[in-house]
Amino acid sequence: MSVTPARTRRIAFIGLGIMGGPMAGHLVKAGHQVTGFDLFPEPVERLAAQGGRAAASVAEAVADAEVVITMVPADPHVRAVVLGDDGVLAHAAPGTLLIDMSSITPGTSLDVAAAAARVGVRTLDAPVSGGEAGAVEAVLSIMVGGAAADFVEARPLLTALGTTVVHVGPTGAGQTVKAANQLVVAGHLQILAEALVFLRKAGVDLGSALDVLGGGLAGSTVLTRKRAAMVAHDFTPGFRIDLHHKDMGIVTETARALGAPLPVGSLVAQLVQAARANGDGGLDHAALLRGVERLAGQ
Incomplete structure (x- = not known):
């Protein structure tokens, strides 16, 4: 499954907190089909009210997704959500593009990329700067690590979230x-x-x-x-x-x-x-x- 620029994407967005909620909303406004999941029901309901779709689990969110975006607090959450027995990689189809926008260690991004490659999933580490205001105003700075071709495909999505979107190097470079x-x-x-x-x-x-x-x-x-x-x-x-x-x-x-x-x-x-x-x-x-x-x- 390849992600083609300049068309509506089926996106799973996991982690709808202070940052993730507004970001997922911007993707809905940009015309994408966004299915959201969070451990708390309120942000999922807010996304659904904005025109997104609600999922009751990671598996449900990822089931038909071309792109999966994760925005969770720290390394343990990324490992659980992505690498866990019922996580993203257990359910994502080969060719899916996984964009982790959490702020974590470069080592965890490398571990995620290696595990994803084994099941045919492509990855980008794309942490952001700008805080809640930047997320709400869609003016985030986004630093992206991973393959250049995957960055080119992801860029139309990322430009809906930020005004400075830069490919900074291979996997882990975004986190660095x-x-x-x-x-x-x-x-x-x-x-x-x-x-x-x-x-x-x-x-x-x-x-x-x-x-x-x-x-x-x-x-x-x-x-x-x-x-x-x-x-x-x-x-x-x-x-x-x-x-x-x-x-x-x-x-x-x-x-x-x-x-x-x-x-x-x-x-x-x-x-x-x-x-x-x-x-x-x-x-x-x-x-x-x-x-x-x-x-x-x-």
């Missing part, structure tokens, strides 16, 4: 680039948090200060997207600290294996871990601000 992305984002958040506390201590008007910073070399997407929430102390999760902690584990472990030094990144990983230890794991990763405030006695 995502790890680097999470390293940079965590560093930006931590430094932005420190800058906010510094400015508050100095009595400077935060709105004006952030306008100036955002217009110069200090400007970043992190500043643009997170400034309002950090100033207002609204840490409603778009991307939880718990998940960023998982991602920082991926980048530090991968860097150790590669022999790549992360002197600042390792410190930021410890600060993310400290945020979890202080009960902030369920908050948005912008809540790294709270750790700096604790240090400042605010």
Whole structure:
């Protein structure tokens, strides 16, 4: 079964959480036949209300799919959903294209690709950056690892979900680039948090200060997207600290294996871990601000 560009696809979408739900909805709006499955019934019902189809199991979702997209939290979930006895590979037809958009270790992506190849299923690792807002607005950055020909076939689907869709190399490369992305984002958040506390201590008007910073070399997407929430102390999760902690584990472990030094990144990983230890794991990763405030006695 080959996936032909520029036609309606039969897609199984597994994992309809904060990110996956909006993403599956965009594929429905793009005219594709999307069958969704999630462990919780509410997001499946929401997708059905948008014109998608509801499935009661992975097997039911995958049964007639040309493309399977998985968007689950971490390595154990990918292994269970894809490699489990009743998982994707147990039910997908040969030639199916499996696109895993979860953020996991490169090693797990390689294991999934090897197992999929044994049953004739093609794979791409295609993690995303942009958080809940990026998923809702369909402006995600998507970094894709796998065969170039499979990327070409998947690109029309991925461009319905994001504005930056780039093939970054062979299997596992997408996850490696995502790890680097999470390293940079965590560093930006931590430094932005420190800058906010510094400015508050100095009595400077935060709105004006952030306008100036955002217009110069200090400007970043992190500043643009997170400034309002950090100033207002609204840490409603778009991307939880718990998940960023998982991602920082991926980048530090991968860097150790590669022999790549992360002197600042390792410190930021410890600060993310400290945020979890202080009960902030369920908050948005912008809540790294709270750790700096604790240090400042605010």
